Amino acid sequence: MPRRSSRKYLRDLALQRIKRLVMFAEQVRAVEPELADRYGELALAIARKARLHYPDFLKARVCRRCGAWLVPGVTARVRLRRRGRMKYIAVTCLKCGYVRRYPLKRQEVPPRPWYTFYRAPRVRDFAPR
Numbered sequence: 184m185p186r187r188s189s190r191k192y193l194r195d196l197a198l199q200r201i202k203r204l205v206m207f208a209e210q211v212r213a214v215e216p217e218l219a220d221r222y223g224e225l226a227l228a229i230a231r232k233a234r235l236h237y238p239d240f241l242k243a244r245v246c247r248r249c250g251a252w253l254v255p256g257v258t259a260r261v262r263l264r265r266r267g268r269m270k271y272i273a274v275t276c277l278k279c280g281y282v283r284r285y286p287l288k289r290q291e292v293p294p295r296p297w298y299t300f301y302r303a304p305r306v307r308d309f310a311p312r
């Protein structure tokens with residue numbers, strides 16, 4: 184099979200497009216929140232089409248049900264919750280109400296997609312190689 188049509192190449196291409204959409208969404212979210220949501224939807228659609236696992240930077244920022252751009256305190260509600268002995272971070276999408284739970288197994292270590300919430304993504308994180 185020619186190299187340019189290999190699955191690896193297509194997935195790499197999809198990932199680049201997802202990164203670009205996430206970068207665009209971050210840039211426009213303050214002025215055009217609906218456009219940011221649309222970019223989120225498109226990024227999810229590309230990941231599904233390419234049959235990629237959603238990358239962590241996408242999961243942390245985009246609602247996996249409706250594609251809304253999640254900004255803690257603005258478009259997402261972030262709470263620490265406890266159910267019995269289990270503790271988790273609950274991130275609620277304020278657009279569709281979907282709740283994503285990140286269980287806290289070890290108390291000091293935040294679960295993986297979560298830590299991208301600690302700082303805003305920077306343009307250079309997504310710069311093409």
Ligand SMILES: [Zn+2]
Binds near residue numbers: 246249277278280
């Ligand atoms: Zn949602």
